[in-house]
Amino acid sequence: MNDMRIVERDVDTNENKITARGVQVFYGQNHALKDVDVDILDKTVTAFIGPSGCGKSTFLRCLNRMNDTIDGCSVQGSIKIDSEDIYDPKVDPVQLRAKVGMVFQKPNPFPKSIYDNVAYGPKIHGLTRSKAELDEVVETSLRRAALWNEAKDRLSSPGTGLSGGQQQRLCIARAIATSPEVLLMDEPCSALDPIATAQIEELIDELRSQFSVVIVTHSMQQAARVSQRTAFFHLGNLVEYGETGKMFTNPSDPRTESYITGRIG
Amino acid sequence: MQTEKHIAAAFDRDLEAIQAMIMKMGGLVEAAVLDAAQALDTRDEELAERVRAADRAVDALEEQINAEAARLIALRAPTATDLRTALTVMKIAGSLERCGDYAKNLAKRSSVLIQMSAIGDTAGGIRRMAKAVELQLKDALDAYIQRDVELAEEVRRRDRDVDQMYNSLFRVFLTHMLEDPRNITACMHLHFIAKNIERMGDHATGIAEQVIYLVNGAMPEEPRVKGDTTSVTLLDGSQ
Numbered sequence: 001m002n003d004m005r006i007v008e009r010d011v012d013t014n015e016n017k018i019t020a021r022g023v024q025v026f027y028g029q030n031h032a033l034k035d036v037d038v039d040i041l042d043k044t045v046t047a048f049i050g051p052s053g054c055g056k057s058t059f060l061r062c063l064n065r066m067n068d069t070i071d072g073c074s075v076q077g078s079i080k081i082d083s084e085d086i087y088d089p090k091v092d093p094v095q096l097r098a099k100v101g102m103v104f105q106k107p108n109p110f111p112k113s114i115y116d117n118v119a120y121g122p123k124i125h126g127l128t129r130s131k132a133e134l135d136e137v138v139e140t141s142l143r144r145a146a147l148w149n150e151a152k153d154r155l156s157s158p159g160t161g162l163s164g165g166q167q168q169r170l171c172i173a174r175a176i177a178t179s180p181e182v183l184l185m186d187e188p189c190s191a192l193d194p195i196a197t198a199q200i201e202e203l204i205d206e207l208r209s210q211f212s213v214v215i216v217t218h219s220m221q222q223a224a225r226v227s228q229r230t231a232f233f234h235l236g237n238l239v240e241y242g243e244t245g246k247m248f249t250n251p252s253d254p255r256t257e258s259y260i261t262g263r264i265g
Numbered sequence: 266m267q268t269e270k271h272i273a274a275a276f277d278r279d280l281e282a283i284q285a286m287i288m289k290m291g292g293l294v295e296a297a298v299l300d301a302a303q304a305l306d307t308r309d310e311e312l313a314e315r316v317r318a319a320d321r322a323v324d325a326l327e328e329q330i331n332a333e334a335a336r337l338i339a340l341r342a343p344t345a346t347d348l349r350t351a352l353t354v355m356k357i358a359g360s361l362e363r364c365g366d367y368a369k370n371l372a373k374r375s376s377v378l379i380q381m382s383a384i385g386d387t388a389g390g391i392r393r394m395a396k397a398v399e400l401q402l403k404d405a406l407d408a409y410i411q412r413d414v415e416l417a418e419e420v421r422r423r424d425r426d427v428d429q430m431y432n433s434l435f436r437v438f439l440t441h442m443l444e445d446p447r448n449i450t451a452c453m454h455l456h457f458i459a460k461n462i463e464r465m466g467d468h469a470t471g472i473a474e475q476v477i478y479l480v481n482g483a484m485p486e487e488p489r490v491k492g493d494t495t496s497v498t499l500l501d502g503s504q
Contacts, residue, residue: 220344221342224344248344248345248348249344249345249348249349249482250345250349250482250483251345256345257345257346258269260344260345261271261343261344261345261346261347262271262272262273262276263269263270263271263272264269264272
């Protein structure tokens with residue numbers, strides 16, 4: 001009977017993209033993340049869930065070294081992307097962030113045209129040699145972000161003039177324009193209506209064929225809908241990490257059970 | 266039951282209400298089984314009639330439980346134990362509804378059998394079998410409400426005893442029919458009754474398995490014990 005199970009949630013690969021070992025994060029005296037070990041798969045959507053202040057966003061920000069910019073924050077342990085230690089002194093954080101794209105909670109397009117929003121990354125990283133090449137990158141990125149049809153006739157109008165859902169898709173287009181390998185999303189749908197949310201979720205599922213996607217979400221239903229793997233954080237610990245279907249029907253840890261059934265905040 | 270409360274208190278109230286309905290349904294079905302067997306044994310036509318009429322309440326409860334469970338799934342998006350609770354109440358309600366139907370059928374056949382002469386003490390044997398099955402149902406439902414896997418396992422094991430009671434009754438009916446063909450009508454009715462009570466035992470076992478699924482998140486691995494050998498029994502009673 002095993003071959004008749006729903007195969008939808010199967011992952012495409014079992015190769016690790018990100019390997020984290022013994023990751024500890026301190027904000028001054030505050031021990032925000034305690035000894036986290038996790039292997040994040042390539043071409044897979046991994047959801048981080050947990051109550052506010054549990055460390056899930058902190059861990060997400062470790063993955064592209066955004067915590068570097070916070071005073072008093074120290075990160076210990078090792079995080080490797082494709083077996084390269086991203087905290088190695090030789091690694092340039094700016095280059096790292098081209099490889100590890102990020103989309104935030106609130107859509108934050110630059111106060112520039114739609115075209116320039118998407119072209120910005122490839123330009124500063126010198127990824128294209130000609131205007132034609134840049135045009136192509138902009139078009140492909142907008143297509144992959146499912147925004148091309150709505151935006152193609154108004155590429156020079158300001159990105160801030162789009163609707164909330166469109167702005168968020170613009171931010172995704174901007175994030176994928178530099179051809180990243182990992183896409184981090186911190187509550188990408190919390191400011192969107194259900195239709196725009198469904199569009200972004202559909203987009204996330206399509207992007208999974210090319211990237212490793214890590215999404216932080218407060219909506220457990222969203223985690224259940226979009227991810228193949230789920231990690232549950234609580235009080236700075238990674239409590240449980242596993243296949244999403246299993247996590248939501250029969251979690252192993254009582255703390256996970258309490259959280260997903262709405263018994264602890 | 267899980268002692269930790271939901272943050273949304275109404276969620277707890279919904280789950281408790283559904284499970285209270287299951288217990289109520291279980292109580293009605295247990296009473297129906299006992300009463301129907303008693304009506305047969307004591308030739309009480311009025312009691313048989315009451316059992317037949319009472320089945321409507323059991324059917325209504327099943328519908329209500331299914332509707333409440335569907336509502337819970339739609340409105341609360343239950344996960345983990347809560348999800349398994351919603352799924353198991355629907356299955357258990359289905360099993361209880363079948364048991365209720367069997368009890369009603371027992372009562373119907375009793376009304377007919379009361380008009381005929383008794384076949385030895387087979388009515389007493391059926392009553393003992395009904396008592397054993399009623400106890401199985403009761404323990405399966407107690408195991409459900411207590412989330413008691415051990416008791417559920419015991420209910421599963423006990424199904425073998427009911428199967429053996431059915432096997433011996435089956436042989437007794439065969440003997441009576443071979444002795445005197447005029448016994449055939451009554452024995453056919455009695456055999457259907459015994460078979461239906463044996464089926465109720467299977468449903469009780471099914472409920473016990475739902476308890477194991479509810480608590481462990483997986484169905485029991487070892488297959489249920491089978492003690493019913495009549496499907497391979499020949500006319501002379503040999504196997």
